[in-house]
Amino acid sequence: MKKILYLIRKNFLIEIHYKFSLFSLFFSTLFTLLIFFMIDKYFKSKISPFLSVDYFSYIFSSFLIFNYSSNQIITNSITSDINMQIFENLVENKFINYYLWSLIIYSFIISTTELFLFLIFAKLTGILNFNINYTSLIILILISSLSFSALSIITASFTVLFKRGNIISFLISVIESFFSGVYFPIEVISDFLRPISKILPMTYSIKASYKIFYLKSSFFNTPEIKILLIFCIFLPFSFYLFKKSVYLSKKLGNLSQY
């Protein structure tokens, strides 16, 4: 545990070093949400028929959950360690599990801090009417974070091997944002494409977030959380794949190359 804590601390110290990076993260989310606030204000009648809450409320909950995946902290940290050529020191057989867990936890802390800051902000300004079940929310963000991390680590495995995993990471993010209902409910997507939504964990997280944020749905009344648990089985697989990539990269001789 001490190793993980020190690695998380290292990530924080690096983040703090770039004074405005945490602020920019917060403000980019804030301004994105503002855009949707304006869309809701002026195009309400066009979008609302597909939703049982107003469009901005829908976007607010889905976007904060989407943040757990779209911030790409895991892939970016690994890419940065490769760029700084310090990566080979961190992925010795003995450290690799600690390294990955530290990234998962760090990413979770950043996204959760952001989520609660926005909840407080929304409560104080009174722009939204929540009816949150906080226990379910905690369970949802924990399980969502684990299932999204699996996907991030799988992407990072490609970065380690092919050095251009950012493109894959960007593609996944775009596919997720389109098919899992981040910006519009998946009911809007044609029936032909909807099966894609069903294989993405983000779809279930967003559905669950909507229920938890506005309908006070409990863990037991939110079957999407149970489905998300199934996606968590990819986490050990992602660790295995990452270790395999590091091993292959050592054989190719490109572990510290970018």
Add this chain to the structure above:
Amino acid sequence: MLELKNISFSYKTIIPFKKNKVIDNLSLKFDKGLYSIIAPNGWGKTTLLKIIKGFLIPDCGEIIINGVKTKFKNYPSDYFSLFSNPVKNFYSQLTVIENIKLFLILEDLKIDLEKINQFSKILGIENYLNKKTQELSTGSIAKAIFLKIFIEDKNVILFDEPFSNIDEKSSEIIKSYLTKISTQKTLIIATSRKNEIKGFVNEKNIISY
């Protein structure tokens, strides 16, 4: 004792598949003591040290540590310390002491602040411990890496061009410390300049290419 048997290594690219052989069928044996590998640039010194450390896996060959053949899938990297290019060892955004603490904890080693202070004074970097690495000169970072390596106190220490960034006075201090510990450890210094190790490494322990 450390033994390398018929080690070959090529750098490879996947797309398109290309191979660049750097080390071909190399065998070496090291006991406790101070050794030096002298070879020109591009010979593969860094590659060889990275193979020994476990950062690269050879195409073929064996590495035997104290009579035990190692498995590359579960390689005992923690048996070795590697001094390499100073800028690749530490996080530039963290202070020297934060970097050292991080790597000591990862290696399950004790953070002995008294020892860190003692060595930092010997190396003349006691005022740099709380400075961010990016604020230091390459020579000072190199000394900080020496500090980390001395604290780690591993059985086999590998040095890749260790004195290239360090002033003469500090080099002499480091050399005298390395001579002192060489009775207990295997120290391998890879360099392209023979004058760096002249009179420091015993002639019989110099491997020239």
